[in-house]
Amino acid sequence: xxxxxxxxxxxxxxxxxxxxxxxxxxxxxxxxxxxxxxxxxxxxxxxxxxxxxxxxxxxxxxxxxxxxxxxxxxxxxxxxxxxxxxxxxxxxxxxxxxxxxxxxxxxxxxxxxxxxxxxxxxxxxxxxxxxxxxxxxxxxxxxxxxxxxxxxxxxxxxxxxxxxxxxxxxxxxxxxxxxxxxxxxxxxxxxxxxxxxxxxxxxxxxxxxxxxxxxxxxxxxxxxxxxxxxxxxxxxxxxxxxxxxxxxxxxxxxxxxxxxxxxxxxxxxxxxxxxxxxxxxxxxxxxxxxxxxxxxxxxxxxxxxxxxxxxxxxxxxxxxxxxxxxxxxxxxxxxxxxxxxxxxxxxxxxxxxx
Numbered sequence: 332x333x334x335x336x337x338x339x340x341x342x343x344x345x346x347x348x349x350x351x352x353x354x355x356x357x358x359x360x361x362x363x364x365x366x367x368x369x370x371x372x373x374x375x376x377x378x379x380x381x382x383x384x385x386x387x388x389x390x391x392x393x394x395x396x397x398x399x400x401x402x403x404x405x406x407x408x409x410x411x412x413x414x415x416x417x418x419x420x421x422x423x424x425x426x427x428x429x430x431x432x433x434x435x436x437x438x439x440x441x442x443x444x445x446x447x448x449x450x451x452x453x454x455x456x457x458x459x460x461x462x463x464x465x466x467x468x469x470x471x472x473x474x475x476x477x478x479x480x481x482x483x484x485x486x487x488x489x490x491x492x493x494x495x496x497x498x499x500x501x502x503x504x505x506x507x508x509x510x511x512x513x514x515x516x517x518x519x520x521x522x523x524x525x526x527x528x529x530x531x532x533x534x535x536x537x538x539x540x541x542x543x544x545x546x547x548x549x550x551x552x553x554x555x556x557x558x559x560x561x562x563x564x565x566x567x568x569x570x571x572x573x574x575x576x577x578x579x580x581x582x583x584x585x586x587x588x589x590x591x592x593x594x595x596x597x598x599x600x601x602x603x604x605x606x607x608x609x610x611x612x613x614x615x616x617x618x619x620x621x622x623x624x625x626x627x628x629x630x631x632x633x634x635x636x637x638x639x640x641x642x643x644x645x646x647x648x649x650x651x652x653x654x655x656x657x658x659x660x661x662x663x664x665x666x667x668x669x670x671x672x673x674x675x676x677x678x679x680x681x682x683x684x685x
Contacts, residue, residue, distance in 0.1 A: 341542030349483020420596020502536035517591030605659035
């Protein structure tokens with residue numbers, strides 16, 4: 332396994348470690364190579380030493396591709412081992428054009444490398460979703476060399492936590508957003524939806540769980556400006572340091588997870604909501620329709636009044652809420668539970684059977 336970095340509560344890290352554990356259970360020898368790692372219970376090796384570990388064409392390198400990194404590309408060009416691009420999505424740079432030139436440059440570099448990986452004709456391109464894998468089939472990669480495997484995750488661990496609601500707002504309806512504060516995530520549209528909902532239900536509240544990268548401070552300032560402009564500062568809590576117990580409480584207390592993101596390669600918060608029985612209202616962008624399926628309310632536009640009307644209905648209609656909960660739990664069990672992911676990974680790896 333080759334990955335840029337590993338850290339707790341990180342989606343790419345969770346997938347890397349989940350795949351590693353499953354392959355080891357099946358008797359494979361697996362080593363993890365990363366530039367940096369913190370807070371993970373796994374021996375980490377330096378990427379520069381990876382070719383000392385690879386012994387020939389029977390070995391497999393699985394590169395978790397999520398940014399621009401020259402080392403894996405050079406390795407894939409020269410190695411005799413079989414190559415898997417495990418693709419976790421790279422956000423198009425235009426989402427950051429107004430906010431951070433550094434992000435624009437990094438995302439552009441990463442997406443430009445997709446052309447090079449496509450040209451390498453690797454043995455397998457493994458995407459988190461059908462939407463993700465289109466980044467390679469659209470570049471001419473043979474669909475027979477592609478497969479979809481949803482990412483391994485820690486949803487079961489989240490479900491097992493004791494909820495801590497001390498910092499979770501108690502207003503109703505309570506809208507929840509889970510995801511880092513970034514321009515593609517739709518926070519400004521969500522603030523507009525909250526303002527529209529308050530016209531119907533003055534007690535409405537919004538809880539956003541997710542961190543702001545200091546390099547996106549201008550976007551953070553735009554969020555606070557929009558809150559002030561819409562007059563909903565007092566009704567909004569931006570919780571950047573939530574722990575797992577608080578996140579569990581947020582899902583339990585929320586009327587709905589409202590996901591208005593404009594670009595997602597998979598969207599783990601959707602399956603967290605499904606597993607915990609939180610209704611979902613979402614904008615049908617990128618990978619969101621596939622991940623959510625029929626387990627939530629999907630809209631082709633993130634119009635604030637439309638989203639507000641949906642939130643008001645979910646809050647008022649107990650039958651609808653229960654239906655969304657049941658559909659969410661059923662989709663999670665059928666598509667994204669650990670047993671299903673382990674089965675699907677084993678099926679994918681059969682391509683490499685002698």
